[in-house]
Amino acid sequence: MRRSRAFIPTTKEAPSEATLPSHQFLIRAGFINQQGAGLYNFMPLGKIVLEKIRAIVKEELDRAGCSEVQLSFVTPIGLWDRSGRSDTMGKEMLRISDRHQNEFVLSPTNEEAIVELVKNRVTSYKDLPLNLYQINTKFRDEARPRYGLLRGREFLMKDGYSFHASTEDMIREFNLMEETYKKIFTRLGLDFRVVAADSGAIGGTGSKEFHVLADSGEDTIVICDACDYGANIETIFESEEEIDALNEMSYEELQIKSIDEKCSCGGNLSFKKGIEVGHIFQLGDKYSSALEANFNDENGKPRPFEMATFGIGVSRLVASVIEQNHDENGCIWTKATAPYMVNIMISNIKDEAQTALGEELYEKLQTSHVEVMLDDRKDRFGFKMKDAELIGFPYTIIIGKELENGLVQIFERKTKENISVKTEDIYSKIMELI
């Protein structure tokens, strides 16, 4: 992409309502803009990142044997009446009416829809297990949306549902998804922890959350430095008072509390702030029983499906990458999430030698299927560098005044290091780095 032709409206100042780094930088760098409370538009850069994350999620799930579907976003209210959630979920569900005054709900989640879909189509234990997922828009009418993409009302989420003939098989799938999620978050380049979680109102026997470690996280988790124990503090402390008193709680008390739970390896425990980007649940037959979704077992007897459910906040991940990876100058995208891997900056567009080399490299990298931006704007060096840092390209090739000496520079966003490379070596060097 040529920067001169791109739609990337960057600004020097952040809108006053943005308080978190991810919110400020994603807006300042022209990735997203706010449409209303908890509603965001994705501009070209934001859309690219969103699609990259979506593609990685899809790839790993497909590899693990899941099948992608797409459920309708607008759902008849009757679906929610049958499960009782039109009452229990209350105002979180946004209700709308059509021209016939029929009531509908914008899907906040899709347990009911998926059970209805599978019910009476999968009727034998021989057809199990089955794991279906979608990556689709959700709408939850949060009482107070905030923090940009981290807590929007409309958001992109991957939601998966599995069906099994036995609890053992359901647990097998649950463990498979835990491993699959680890692969996904690792590929995205994130520092994350898996923690025991509160099963909450959805019920079920087990649940785990995946947290991206970041100071701005809304959740507090306890992790052990010696084993893989981790837990959301909600599972350790029963009352609000205890959580409020957390700061005064002594280290020993925490240690004892946690040992009582699961960690007895003797390692050091510490508190961390986390952003919940994934959550997996063992559902059991809660929904299949309620909606009378049965299969026939080996003896021909009808039994409700054993189910599990798996979620990943895809649009939340976009913000999470930046919460974990930024500095005072802007975004630092991981290699897997960067909208463009390489930014070629022509320092002075009037300099014919610089422009010629820039164009040549641009063609060559594109031919090699490298995602590359060519900054061919008329602006000055400093302006273009600030812009590149704000956006957060992993590498910027600077074609500037050193070209006279046969040298160009590679600026690495993460380390802010500049290395000089001979012009004839630049292509091989950048291919080696990315």
Next chain:
RNA sequence: CGGGGUGUAGCUCAGUAUGGUUAGAGUACCUGGUUUGGGACCAGGGGGCCGAAGGUUCGAGUCCUUUCACCCCGACCA
């Protein structure tokens, strides 16, 4: 859903206590020129239903009423 706050140029914000020329600044944008290694400089220019509706007044960005939107703290958040 309780409590608090803010709506003025694309963006960040003055101006509103005490109503009174043609509503301002910075930034961004356009034109010309000078510049070209860290968000440049000079000159000129365009851009506003002062969130919306109603009211008070000779006169409203400013006062009153209604309403909409957004933000912050809290509660809530499979």
